Structures are given as structure tokens and as C-alpha cells.
Amino acid sequence: MSDLDKIFKAYDIRGVVPDELDESVAEAVGGAFVRLTGAKTLVTLHDMRTTSQPLAEALGRGAAAQGADVIHGGLGSTDMVYYASGSLETPGAMITASHNPARYNGIKLCRAGAKPVGIETGLVQLKETVASGVPAYDGDPGTISSTDLLPGYAEYLKKLVDLSGIRPLKVVVDAGNGMAGHTVPQVFEGLPITLVPLYFELDGTFPNHEANPIDPKNLWDLQNAVTENQADIGLAFDGDADRCFVVDERGQIVSPSVLTALIAARELAREPGATVIHNLITSRAVPELIVEHGGTPVRTRVGHSFIKATMAETNAVFGGEHSGHFYFRDFWFADSGMLAALHVLAALGHDERPLSALLSEFSRYCASGEINSEVHDQAAATAKVRDVYSARAGVRFDELDGLTVAGSDWWFNLRPSNTEPLLRLNVEASSEAGMAGLRDEVLGLVRGHD
Structure with a gap:
């Protein structure tokens, strides 16, 4: 054994x-x-x-x-x-x-x-x-x-999202030689979608690129295909197609936090006052928008077991993670990249604006994305960062998952990997310059420590 x-x-x-x-x-x-x-x-x-x-x-x-x-x-x-x-x-x-x-x-x-x-x-x-x-x-x-099981799966998903009357859309899908190449044709059947398929051939050797869309380099082919084909939207799935990432009509990558806010607003329009889950590294815009749309935001640790448990406890209608996992009460509180994709297609198909304009109200801050640093004494490096920021006025801390430090118009989270000697940093601020300065300062403290 x-x-x-x-x-x-x-x-x-x-x-x-x-x-x-x-x-x-x-x-x-x-x-x-x-x-x-x-x-x-x-x-x-x-x-x-x-x-x-x-x-x-x-x-x-x-x-x-x-x-x-x-x-x-x-x-x-x-x-x-x-x-x-x-x-x-x-x-x-x-x-x-x-x-x-x-x-x-x-x-x-x-x-x-x-x-x-x-x-x-x-x-x-x-x-x-x-x-x-x-x-x-x-x-x-x-x-x-x-x-x-594929026909029943496709039929069930399309019952959960109102796709009736959507305008014709040109959609590029990068399946990464993974399972979306098997599921997308069946799910899209009957919809007014012109599909431009990338890497739909099922191949577990991943000959074109890793089937991991959270890494921006694995989205290059999709971004180029969207602009070359003048498509309305691009979708990328990971190998087992449970995560979905989106590229807008300009070829720009859409933050999963923006998708979380969009889908939350759609679900709250259907069920006013519902609870929506978000993890602690999603954008600050997500809880703001949940409240503005009449919902109750609940913040959790990173990781699907925490999201799913909290969703069940609160009977939340929806939950989103910055990693591209999206969870739905109507889907047994489980995550589905395909269901998230259908929500975005429905929103776009019922709106005459291009995707970038549709999503503009859901994007309010500048984010660094997740940055990993190899640090052998994670606790000591984190303590050093806390000490430096403790000396500053108006700074708040919490330790729900790693260390989160927040000011009036910025925040960052520093948390250890469970499996590797890494510290993971996520930074957000109201301006690109503010985000970059904060990011570089924290990385200097973290990497200078080891």
C-alpha cells in the first residue's frame, strides 16, 4: 500500500x-x-x-x-x-x-x-x-x-438560469483539453451562441497549456482569440471544469470578485434579503454591493469546506471565492463553474452593453492578485508585518485566516500555505499606485525577513 x-x-x-x-x-x-x-x-x-x-x-x-x-x-x-x-x-x-x-x-x-x-x-x-x-x-x-448523466446535467443547469430571449452572442471557450470540451457543447445546445472552441480535444497530457486558469499565462490564448474573433466574451475552465474564469470583449481578464458581485446581484434580485457568502480575499466591493442590493454578506475563511459549511448553516443563496469557485444553494450548496458561466451569459445576453460596460459597476478597487513568497518561518515573518503596521494609526487587524490588515481605503491579507513553505499575499486599494506601494512594502518586509 x-x-x-x-x-x-x-x-x-x-x-x-x-x-x-x-x-x-x-x-x-x-x-x-x-x-x-x-x-x-x-x-x-x-x-x-x-x-x-x-x-x-x-x-x-x-x-x-x-x-x-x-x-x-x-x-x-x-x-x-x-x-x-x-x-x-x-x-x-x-x-x-x-x-x-x-x-x-x-x-x-x-x-x-x-x-x-x-x-x-x-x-x-x-x-x-x-x-x-x-x-x-x-x-x-x-x-x-x-x-x-450529461443530458440531465445540462438540462438541470439551464433550468436554474433564465436564458430565454438572450441576444445572439459569440463566445470563445478555452477548455484546456479538459472536461469542458465534453460538457460545453451539450450545455450550449439550443442557445443563440456562436461557439469558438479552443482545445476541446480531451487530452490529459495538456499539450497546449496547463488547465489552470488562475495563472494568467494560461489565459493568453483565450485573450487573443476573443479579440481576433471580435467575440462578446471568453470563458476558461480548469481540467475538471469546476472553476470558471472570464475574459471581456477587450481581451481583459475579469476578476473573480467582480463575477461574485455580479452573480450575487442577480441572485438577490431573485431572492431579496438573502445571505451571500464571500471569502476574506474577495474584493471589498463584494460585501458593499451585497448590502446595496439588499443582501446580507457573510465572510469566511479561504477554502471550499468553509464556504460550503457556512452556506449550509446560513442557507445562503450563493457563495463566491477569489479562486474561481462559485457555489449555489439551488445546486446543493456545491460549486459549478458552468452554472457561473451561464449566469454571466444570461446577464450579458439580456443587456445591450458590452461585457466591460456591464461589469464596470462591480469593479471598484485595484487588486494585486495572489502573490506567493517562499518563507521558511512563516509565523515570524507575519509577526514582523504585524509589528510594523501596529505602530500606525487607524489600522485594523483580524486573524480569521492568516493576518488581515486594513486601513480606510486599503487592505491586505497574508496567510500561510497549508502544504508548502509559502506566504500568500493579496492586496487591494482604491488606486493602482496605492495598491502597488502597499504590495511592495509588505513584500519587502516578508522577503527581507527570511
Whole structure:
């Protein structure tokens, strides 16, 4: 058995195949997951990596050996497993390593109703069962069947967003050779959209660029294609298509905070007074706009387990993260990049203005984006930054997640990585010059410390 401590992460299981994660591990995980959840039925999907289908089949064998009936959904996006888990009321498993390099693969799990499984909600027990050996099941094995979940998924998403009467749109989509190449044609079918596809060929070696749109260099091809084709909008998805990034008609990258504010306003128009979740590194404009549109903003730590838990506790209608994850109550509190994309297309299609003009009211501040610094003593570097700013008047601090420091028209958050010797910095200010000065000062303190 491989080193399970290495592959069991905070939110999923992920490692190099076959050295760290192989079919025997996947089979054991399938059996252990059935024992953990007591599932009578389990649904599986997998991405386009060459190792994904064999791992999905192995996981299914392990689940069936414990008496559960297994529904293999075949190729799909991560949000499709949430759809399957929610609509079928059964636990789900997605074989994917998202945007990781080709040599990796992984397993994302959810309980019935798309409820997340993370380190605090079952992964520890799962790892212990796999490590000690899954006990034999005293009963008949479950059945294994296959079904195509894509048409139902596409139909369900389009029921959640009013796309009737939208104007014709030219849309460039960069699938990054990932699962959006499989899902977008079905979801867009019947809409007045001229689709310009980039890298729709399913290829887990990612021959064109990493399927990780949070890195700006992976959006260059999309930006160029939008301007060359005079498109209305560009959409980019990560490898398992659960995150979505947007480029406007000028080829400019749209901040996920701006998308959070736009979708929040749309959801609040539908449900006045609702709660909307945002994490602490989204723009200050997000809570301002939520309040202005009659909603209640709730701030959380970074990370989908915190967002999902807080959404469930508050019955929030929507939640957004600066990483490009967007969560919807009507989608079982789970995240869906495709559903976020449909909201943006609906907003644009019902407005005669270009996307940049439509979004201008949701963009108020200048942001640095996330900047990583390798720092071996993260606590000492953070303490140094706090000491320097403590000596200044009118400065506020909070430590919900790392250190957040705020003034009248600026703020920054400095937080440690959970897995690497890195400090992550996000800065926002009312002017570009103010943001740049603040960014450079904090980076000087952080990097000068080590």
C-alpha cells in the first residue's frame, strides 16, 4: 500500500499514478467509502486522463464488493458528480486531479446530496480503514451499471438560469483539453451562441497549456482569440471544469470578485434579503454591493469546506471565492463553474452593453492578485508585518485566516500555505499606485525577513 499520508489531502485524495495512487488504492477507497457512508448506491464519474477510467472502475469494484450498487457515469466534470449525487440522493466519487500535471490523478468524494467529504468530515476515517484493510463484506455484491448523466446535467443547469430571449452572442471557450470540451457543447445546445472552441480535444497530457486558469499565462490564448474573433466574451475552465474564469470583449481578464458581485446581484434580485457568502480575499466591493442590493454578506475563511459549511448553516443563496469557485444553494450548496458561466451569459445576453460596460459597476478597487513568497518561518515573518503596521494609526487587524490588515481605503491579507513553505499575499486599494506601494512594502518586509 502506498504512503496514504502523502495522498490524503485536506479535501480529496491526490497523488502520482501509479507510484502513490493505483487501482488497488482506488478499490480500497471504494470499499471504505461504502462502509463510511452506509451507501446502498454509489455514482462515479471520471475525467479525461488515461488513468481515470481504470481508477473509476477499480473504485466501483471496491464499492460493489461491499454490497453497494454502482452507477458508472463515465466522462464528466466534477460539478456533474455533484449533480448526480444531489439528484439521485446518493454518495458520489469523481476521479480527477483537476489542474495538476498529467502524472497525477485523484479522487473527490461527496455524501448524498453533494455534501462534501474532507479531512474533518470523513477522510481521516476513510484513510484509517484503507490503511488497516477493508473488512470483507458478508453479503451479496452490488450490481455495476452505466448511464449517461450529461443530458440531465445540462438540462438541470439551464433550468436554474433564465436564458430565454438572450441576444445572439459569440463566445470563445478555452477548455484546456479538459472536461469542458465534453460538457460545453451539450450545455450550449439550443442557445443563440456562436461557439469558438479552443482545445476541446480531451487530452490529459495538456499539450497546449496547463488547465489552470488562475495563472494568467494560461489565459493568453483565450485573450487573443476573443479579440481576433471580435467575440462578446471568453470563458476558461480548469481540467475538471469546476472553476470558471472570464475574459471581456477587450481581451481583459475579469476578476473573480467582480463575477461574485455580479452573480450575487442577480441572485438577490431573485431572492431579496438573502445571505451571500464571500471569502476574506474577495474584493471589498463584494460585501458593499451585497448590502446595496439588499443582501446580507457573510465572510469566511479561504477554502471550499468553509464556504460550503457556512452556506449550509446560513442557507445562503450563493457563495463566491477569489479562486474561481462559485457555489449555489439551488445546486446543493456545491460549486459549478458552468452554472457561473451561464449566469454571466444570461446577464450579458439580456443587456445591450458590452461585457466591460456591464461589469464596470462591480469593479471598484485595484487588486494585486495572489502573490506567493517562499518563507521558511512563516509565523515570524507575519509577526514582523504585524509589528510594523501596529505602530500606525487607524489600522485594523483580524486573524480569521492568516493576518488581515486594513486601513480606510486599503487592505491586505497574508496567510500561510497549508502544504508548502509559502506566504500568500493579496492586496487591494482604491488606486493602482496605492495598491502597488502597499504590495511592495509588505513584500519587502516578508522577503527581507527570511
